[in-house]
Every structure is written in structure tokens, then in C-alpha cells.
Amino acid sequence: MANPILQVDHLTKRFGGIGAVYRISFDLQPGEALGIIGPNGSGKTTLVNLITGFVKPTAGRVTFRGREITNLPAYARVELGIARSFQMVRPFYNLPAFKNLIIPLFSPRVGKRVGGKSGNRDEVAMHLLEEVGFERDSQVPYKVASSLPHGYLKRLELARCLALEPELLILDELFSGMSMSEVASVLPLIEKIREQGTTIIMVEHRLRELFRIANRAIVLNFGEKIAEGKPEEVIADEQVRKAYLGSEDA
Numbered sequence: 167m168a169n170p171i172l173q174v175d176h177l178t179k180r181f182g183g184i185g186a187v188y189r190i191s192f193d194l195q196p197g198e199a200l201g202i203i204g205p206n207g208s209g210k211t212t213l214v215n216l217i218t219g220f221v222k223p224t225a226g227r228v229t230f231r232g233r234e235i236t237n238l239p240a241y242a243r244v245e246l247g248i249a250r251s252f253q254m255v256r257p258f259y260n261l262p263a264f265k266n267l268i269i270p271l272f273s274p275r276v277g278k279r280v281g282g283k284s285g286n287r288d289e290v291a292m293h294l295l296e297e298v299g300f301e302r303d304s305q306v307p308y309k310v311a312s313s314l315p316h317g318y319l320k321r322l323e324l325a326r327c328l329a330l331e332p333e334l335l336i337l338d339e340l341f342s343g344m345s346m347s348e349v350a351s352v353l354p355l356i357e358k359i360r361e362q363g364t365t366i367i368m369v370e371h372r373l374r375e376l377f378r379i380a381n382r383a384i385v386l387n388f389g390e391k392i393a394e395g396k397p398e399e400v401i402a403d404e405q406v407r408k409a410y411l412g413s414e415d416a
């Protein structure tokens with residue numbers, strides 16, 4: 167096997183008395199697509215925050231391409247090629263949609279390349295918005311983010327990630343708050359990104375869509391990993407079914 171692109175080793179996070187993530191370990195090979203599922207409050211977003219540097223772990227390690235990044239700040243992880251979307255969208259609300267993408271396009275990671283010619287960034291931003299389904303010849307890309315419906319803001323999250331040309335793309339419930347047709351429009355894009363070799367972590371409640379992308383899944387419950395394997399297999403697991411009981415999605 168190739169060297170893992172990501173190694174998560176006994177990651178643990180406690181908030182006061184609450185154990186949000188407890189001793190979670192897994193490896194990710196380059197090009198894999200890992201699904202993370204589990205009931206609300208089971209620690210999925212906290213795990214994403216630990217991998218991306220938005221919270222510091224109580225214990226454990228994160229290694230990216232063989233380099234320990236456990237204590238690296240979030241922006242430095244972005245520079246290494248890790249991009250994430252937020253479950254609770256975080257656009258610059260006062261900026262037009264396309265201007266939201268100018269900021270990642272100025273990052274050192276991609277800035278030199280796309281900034282070569284003046285005006286190039288606007289063009290790249292428009293193209294990215296088109297890719298996630300913004301109507302190109304409409305006013306939508308020029309509207310301030312605060313005026314856009316939620317489904318657009320979720321897709322803006324994806325476009326912001328793609329602007330960074332990530333090696334590891336982490337999507338935290340990207341599809342929640344999207345209409346069926348919005349989901350249907352971005353799913354082939356994510357499949358294409360996976361086929362191009364980008365490694366993906368996908369936290370997702372929509373299992374049918376998750377199965378289209380993920381080759382492997384882990385299941386969290388009360389901060390612990392309770393199952394790991396092929397997505398269809400973990401879903402059939404008795405313990406997993408019990409964890410999901412009472413949840414609206416399974």
C-alpha cells in the first residue's frame with residue numbers, strides 16, 4: 167500500500183466534562199473517499215475541526231503526508247492542501263458571491279498561478295461558481311452572500327474549497343439544506359473530483375449520496391468510532407442501527 171495521506175491517531179477532544187471525540191484512529195490512502203456518519207452530537211464536526219486545526223486536541227495526533235500537523239494552525243493546513251466546508255456556512259456575508267472566492271484565490275497555494283494575468287481571478291471565480299451550479303449569465307454571482315438562499319451558500323462553501331485545489335477535501339454535511347435538484351447537480355462534480363484523485367472525507371446524513379462517493383465509512387457514536395468498513399456493510403451493522411434509532415435519517 168502507498169503511504170497514507172492522513173493518519174488520525176487516538177484523537178481525543180474534551181469540552182469541559184464532555185468527551186466530544188474519544189481516541190479515534192484511522193488512516194486514509196491517497197485517492198480514498200471516506201464517509202463519516204453518526205447521530206447528531208456524535209463528534210463528527212469536532213473530528214473535522216481537529217483534522218483541520220479549528221480546535222486543538224486534548225490528546226492524540228494528526229499526520230498529513232508523513233508530517234505531524236497536530237498543532238499546526240488552520241491556515242497552515244490549508245497551505246498543505248487541506249480544505250474543508252462548514253456545516254454552518256461561513257461566507258463573507260457582505261461580499262458578492264464571486265468575491266468570496268477571490269480571497270482563497272489570493273492564497274499562496276494557488277495565488278501565483280491564477281494571479282498571473284490581471285482579471286484572471288474574477289474569471290476563475292466565475293468558472294468555479296458555474297461548476298457548483300450558479301447560473302453564469304444571471305445576477306446571482308454578483309449578489310451579496312447575505313441575500314442568497316441557503317442552498318447557494320452551501321454550494322459556495324464547496325466552490326471556496328475547490329478554489330484551493332485541495333489534496334484533501336473535507337465536506338461537513340454539504341448536502342444538508344440543499345434541495346434534491348441542488349444535490350443532484352453537485353454530486354457528479356464531487357464524483358469527478360474523486361476520480362481526478364483528490365482524497366475526500368465526507369460527513370453526510372444522506373446515505374444514498376454518500377454511498378455514491380465513499381469507498382469506506384466510519385461510524386461515530388458519543389465520540390467513539392463504533393464501526394468501520396464498506397459503507398453498505400457498516401450500515402447493516404446491528405450496533406450502528408441501534409445508534410441511529412430515533413434519528414430521522416436511517
Ligand SMILES: Nc1ncnc2c1ncn2[C@@H]1O[C@H](COP(=O)(O)OP(=O)(O)O)[C@@H](O)[C@H]1O
Pocket residue numbers: 181184185186204205206207208209210211212213
Ligand atoms: N465548542 C464547543 N464547546 C463545547 N461543547 C462542544 C463544542 N463543540 C461541540 N461540542 C459538543 O461536542 C459534542 C459533539 O458535537 P459535534 O462534533 O458538533 O457533533 P456532530 O457534528 O456529530 O453533530 C456535542 O455534545 C457538542 O455539544
Ligand SMILES: [Mg+2]
Pocket residue numbers: 210211212253
Ligand atoms: Mg456536525
